[in-house]
Amino acid sequence: MVNALHVVARFFDQRVGWNRIGIAISVTVIAVAAMVLYHSLRDISIKEVMLAIKARSARDVILAALFVALSYCTLTFYDLFALRTIGRKQVPYRIAALAGFTSYSVGHNVGASVFTAAAVRYRVYSVWGLTAIDVAKICFIAGLTFWLGNATVLGLGIAYDPSAASAIDQLPSGVNRIIAGVILGLLAAYVIWVWREPRQIGRRNWKVTLPGGPLTLLQILIGIVDLGFCTLGMYVLMPTEPHIPFISMGVIFVTATLLGFASTSPGGLGVFDAAMFVGFWEFEKDSLLAGLLLFRLFYYIVPFALALGILGIREFLLDVHVLHPPGTPSPAAGEFVRAECEPSPRVFSSGHGDPRAHGLPGRKRDAG
Numbered sequence: 001m002v003n004a005l006h007v008v009a010r011f012f013d014q015r016v017g018w019n020r021i022g023i024a025i026s027v028t029v030i031a032v033a034a035m036v037l038y039h040s041l042r043d044i045s046i047k048e049v050m051l052a053i054k055a056r057s058a059r060d061v062i063l064a065a066l067f068v069a070l071s072y073c074t075l076t077f078y079d080l081f082a083l084r085t086i087g088r089k090q091v092p093y094r095i096a097a098l099a100g101f102t103s104y105s106v107g108h109n110v111g112a113s114v115f116t117a118a119a120v121r122y123r124v125y126s127v128w129g130l131t132a133i134d135v136a137k138i139c140f141i142a143g144l145t146f147w148l149g150n151a152t153v154l155g156l157g158i159a160y161d162p163s164a165a166s167a168i169d170q171l172p173s174g175v176n177r178i179i180a181g182v183i184l185g186l187l188a189a190y191v192i193w194v195w196r197e198p199r200q201i202g203r204r205n206w207k208v209t210l211p212g213g214p215l216t217l218l219q220i221l222i223g224i225v226d227l228g229f230c231t232l233g234m235y236v237l238m239p240t241e242p243h244i245p246f247i248s249m250g251v252i253f254v255t256a257t258l259l260g261f262a263s264t265s266p267g268g269l270g271v272f273d274a275a276m277f278v279g280f281w282e283f284e285k286d287s288l289l290a291g292l293l294l295f296r297l298f299y300y301i302v303p304f305a306l307a308l309g310i311l312g313i314r315e316f317l318l319d320v321h322v323l324h325p326p327g328t329p330s331p332a333a334g335e336f337v338r339a340e341c342e343p344s345p346r347v348f349s350s351g352h353g354d355p356r357a358h359g360l361p362g363r364k365r366d367a368g
Contacts, residue, residue, distance in 0.1 A: 052290035060236045061294065067233035068298040074226040076100040079121075081222060082141035085211055091128050098310070099124040100142075105307035109300055111266035114139070120311070127318070137208050148187070148216070149223010150254060155183035157251040164251035167279040168259075191216050227254060233298065237291035239283050252279035 076093075079100035083091050103120040107113030122135045130138075158165045162176035169176065193199065195213025202208050211219055231250045238249065256275035260268015273292055280288055 048286040049289050049293070052284075052287045053294065056237065056290065056294065063236045064233045064294065065298050067229045067236070068295075068303075071226055071229035071233065071299075072101055072104070072303060074222060074229060075104050077222050078142040078145050078226075079103075079138060081145060081211075081215075081219065082138040085141050085215070086134060086137045086208070088128075088130060088134065091125070091130070095124065095128060098314075101303070102307040102311055105303040106311075109266055109304040113261075114143075123311075124314075133206055136206065140208055141211075144210075145219045145223050147223075148190075148220045149227055150258060151183055151187055152220050153224055153227050153250065153254055154258075155180050155187060157247055157254070159184065161245070161248045161251060164248040164279075165255065167252060167281070168255050168275055187220075230257075230299070234291070234295050237294050238280075239287040239291065242282055244280075252276070255279070 076097035077100075080093055080096040083089070083096055099121045102124065103117040104113075106120050107117030110116045118135060118139050121138060122130075122132060125135055125138070158176050158180035162173040162180065165171070165176040165179075166173055171179075191213055194210050194216050198212065199210045200207050201210065210216075227250075231246075231253050234253055235246055235249055238244070253276070256272050256279060257268065259275045260272030263271040276292060277285065277288065
């Protein structure tokens with residue numbers, strides 16, 4: 001059986017190419033989502049949607065914003081956990097929080113988050129002496145935390161209410177319960193596998209030691225808390241009628257989120273929304289769309305704007321620090337950047353932060 005799988009994998013790798021398969025899947029998902037959205041939205045009145053948005057209570061809007069903020073706070077621990085896992089303990093939490101928040105905010109909105117989030121992380125962590133390989137390891141561990149959390153939430157949620165998944169995948173509840181059992185079984189097998197002894201993956205310079213059993217449980221907990229806050233943010237923005245249990249709503253929401261992620265479209269635009277319309281077919285469309293628009297505002301647009309502002313200010317402060325080396329007068333803001341830059345004396349030797357690497361004239365340090 002294993003040999004047969006290797007043969008199939010080799011065939012796709014050599015004759016078709018995994019990149020082409022990924023692109024084909026993304027295009028298919030987006031095309032289906034576009035058709036679903038067209039049929040779902042063609043009869044919706046913009047005026048009715050605006051009225052539905054205005055009808056939302058201030059309490060629900062504030063709670064949604066709070067839950068989203070707590071979700072992003074939890075996302076920062078993805079990076080902190082990854083840094084400690086690869087042994088980069090010299091990087092403080094504030095830098096992990098900066099990298100985590102900005103990378104996810106940009107990755108969520110630009111799309112192709114595997115690459116865009118990695119680029120943002122590298123820009124932040126390179127100042128602290130981390131290499132591209134280090135950043136790749138961080139991305140891998142953070143991604144592992146994401147998938148372990150999602151798999152746990154989906155497995156437990158579908159096992160509890162398999163009919164919720166049926167609203168999207170159109171499979172019988174019994175089949176979905178079997179799928180949930182398989183997901184949870186694989187999770188348990190993975191935890192046992194890493195618990196028994198240290199496990200490494202990769203080769204040569206790219207080797208990652210996977211978190212052990214207790215740390216893997218911590219990974220899963222971080223992912224569950226993140227998804228819990230994110231789901232609560234959407235839950236309070238849902239129409240009040242008909243009532244839907246939180247767990248059932250969570251199964252549909254997480255499934256829609258993963259479909260949006262699989263499409264690689266910016267913010268899962270179109271795909272996430274179409275899956276939500278399919279899963280919550282019993283709700284009034286204008287009211288559901290109002291909730292989705294508010295959720296997008298809080299989870300995508302606002303964090304993206306904040307991330308761009310933070311990154312822009314940081315780049316400015318870094319440039320100020322480069323043009324005012326230690327020993328020369330610098331603006332007060334330079335003290336903040338110095339605290340961020342000094343722990344890694346290798347930065348200048350690697351070219352990052354060196355004014356000559358950016359085409360800027362270097363300045364000699366005054367003697368004494």
